[in-house]
Amino acid sequence: MSGISELDQITRAAAGDRAAQAALVNRNMPIVFRVAYRMLQDRAEAEDVTQETFLRAWKKLPDWQPKAKFSTWACTVALNLCRDRLRKKKPVLMDELPERVDTGLRPEESLASQQALQGIEAKIADLPDRQREALTLCALEGMTNIEAAAAMDVSVRALESLLARARRALRAGLGAELAGER
């Protein structure tokens, strides 16, 4: 799809072009799923949010205004859906949450690698929601500061503050593991 602009792709997808719809999904579904998974730490819920995000996209496409990239818009919707779900979950104490069973990691991964990954994943999952959002969009998904700030509806300075606090918390939490990386 290199010769087709995102706006062309969206216009064609809105008109029912199956190839354009598939390309839009293939390009943007993974990032929406990963953002949702990092926020919710639950594969099934992340899939629900991803599906709901695209349902809204299909309704939105006929009136699409190219103010932002589709991925930024989709992440904004996904984050809002995640916040709604997290808000409903809040009364449950973290200690009461069940252990995550299905991480989807391949069995051939070494035990040491598993432990390290669970370490960083667990520390990311423990971050406050807004810090996790900022870290996910910027550090893990490679959005620019402007895109991430737009998706989170905060200023760039506020985004930087959230990022710095997230990284500081991770460094503090990872401690010895992080020293081993140096």
Added chain:
Amino acid sequence: MKDMTVSTERVLELIAAYGAEPGAWPEDERAAAAEWVANSPDLFAAALEEARALDQMLLNEQVPEPSSQLSESILTAAPMPKPAARGVLGGLSTLIFPQGVRWPAGAALASLMMGLVGGYAYASTGAGYDQADLAYYAAFGVENGEDWLGTE
């Protein structure tokens, strides 16, 4: 954020927020900040090392893949191609005659022509028909059709 705002403090802020990789720093500050670091490497060595270690761990972070049915489910709900707009009557016509209206229209015209031809033939043989009727009435002892019909 303009290049002129770059300072030691600002570069440390960038490293703290975005990590050690200049590619992750804001585009409008990147070149000036990288130059600032290159000019005073010792000032930033510790911050960069610490940030680099965390960057490496973040690179190793993994997320499970979504199920293979997710894309399919999403595409199932995608909008379908819209038929060309033809108005209410056009839509109704398509619903009733999905193959088009040409054949039904032709059949209606043929029926009309047969009716006209048949009607003309009937009218042209009207006298003979009356004679047959009178013979029929006579067989029952009736003098004319009006008596038989009770219209006298």
